[in-house]
Amino acid sequence: MFHYLCLIMGEFELIAQIQQLAQGLPTNGFEGIGDDCAVLEIGGGEALVFTADALCEGVHFLREAISARALGDKALAVNLSDVASMGVRPVAVLLSLSLPEGLSAGWVEELMEGFTALAHRYDVALIGGDTTRSHSGVVLNITAIGRGKTSHLKRRNAAREGDIVLVSDRLGASSAGLRDVLQGNPHTQLAHIHHHPIAEISAGQWLGARAEVHAMMDLSDGVASDLKHILKASAVGAEVEMCDIPVAEGATLHDALTGGEDYKLLLTVDQAMREQLMRDFEATFHRPLYPIGHITAAKELVWLEKGVPTTQDLVGFRHF
């Protein structure tokens, strides 16, 4: 929800302070601090969810490395991913564009085409926003709104001892693609994946409807880092087998564990229902879910290498 991807000035203190100031405020029925989205129940067994992201030129993307169309697509995909990872359907977005002088009309047109093409694909409304001049490069801000049954909402705090931990796809391709981009090769297959992440919009909603799925979130900072959010919110631990981590073609295990921006799903599932869920998922999406470990009562994350605990320190992706 508060995505402090980029820790300004090493500002853990700032983040803590913002959260402290926010906690003093009323909630007005909104909840979900710590999840991918804030949640508002609206009656009739339904809820709305809300998330916001800022994408800044030079920080989150290089204008010379990504096409305007890909940027429009990715900016929206990342936000829809946050909504779908709560288990509900993205229904609307607000888009604010801050654009430097001298930007060509064609560039902006392509950006909007990439954005609206994805919005069309998932039937998402564009309900408002802002367009301003910027003295700070291109800045995109998106607020995404989702809607679904309250009973389908998946939160980070719902993992239970004994749950199986799964991921929804092979990992690390985006991180490997970013490496290509930074090395001056923005046209490789992996760079394409980095610029066109396929977020789990449909799978997230499908998994939302399954009661045996307990905790869920999207992988934006790498499983080594993101799993800790679920463990902390749920006050549990986990044992994860490194050899079971599904590594995308062209990526390394390190990419898969610590790479950012995969936008695949990380979930925990009732162990008794795991096989049924995996069968149904594969029958629906024609690809597997990948079990990588299980939830434990001990409040720590233990990485196993062929069953043997390893003390290797895994640090999640930092966006810069």
Place this chain on the structure above:
Amino acid sequence: MFHYLCLIMGEFELIAQIQQLAQGLPTNGFEGIGDDCAVLEIGGGEALVFTADALCEGVHFLREAISARALGDKALAVNLSDVASMGVRPVAVLLSLSLPEGLSAGWVEELMEGFTALAHRYDVALIGGDTTRSHSGVVLNITAIGRGKTSHLKRRNAAREGDIVLVSDRLGASSAGLRDVLQGNPHTQLAHIHHHPIAEISAGQWLGARAEVHAMMDLSDGVASDLKHILKASAVGAEVEMCDIPVAEGATLHDALTGGEDYKLLLTVDQAMREQLMRDFEATFHRPLYPIGHITAAKELVWLEKGVPTTQDLVGFRHF
């Protein structure tokens, strides 16, 4: 809703194109294109409203001219104004901060203090957002959410022939204050008003509950420009008496007519109820509403000077 305050590249075409692309998308129950906010009815006679604004350093504010605390206050006030001008209560905001390297922790702390002080004052929840690095200036993005009775919603398209046109306060102080700031005098009383706009959060909700109030919006670009939005949306015209425009102390009539960022309310009211409404408003808020003209069937805006039509061309405020 779409606030194209800053017309990049003279980009009326871009705006038209974004709106065209957006119109091809589903609405998913959201409506209100052209109003200050998008509206979603949620059942039980209730609706939520949504609006987003971007504020960029060097475009919307000068960091050397406005204190961080005032900026935090103003950024929120402007968004709450959009919500209240729909006649409903602001309940929550998402805040995205893009901050350049080297910004002091104290500056950000003051910004957040200004922001949360106003949020406390109006019991608004801070439910999410983002914090990122920016490669040049400070960029703030705020999405505000309001909630209220569907029957209280005030839209721009509801003005009717014969309605009285009113404004909720004296106008032009913000514009006069901006002139002081740009002339290097950021500490005058008028500059203070420019940096600390008192948005009509309470008055907007109060007027929302009055059925005789038909159309309403907040004055962000000047009455000469903003009134045209109501006339166009309602397919009506108006006659407005320049001598009846309430001019703030220290401002000129030109400031009052064409100055931006006053964040006072512009409304149209059933003529038969005008006096009752004005009496009740004054009894509640201890200040008057100001009638400035009336709605006509002819689809044009006629400015009168002591009852005589004038052809003077009045152009609304441009933010830069």
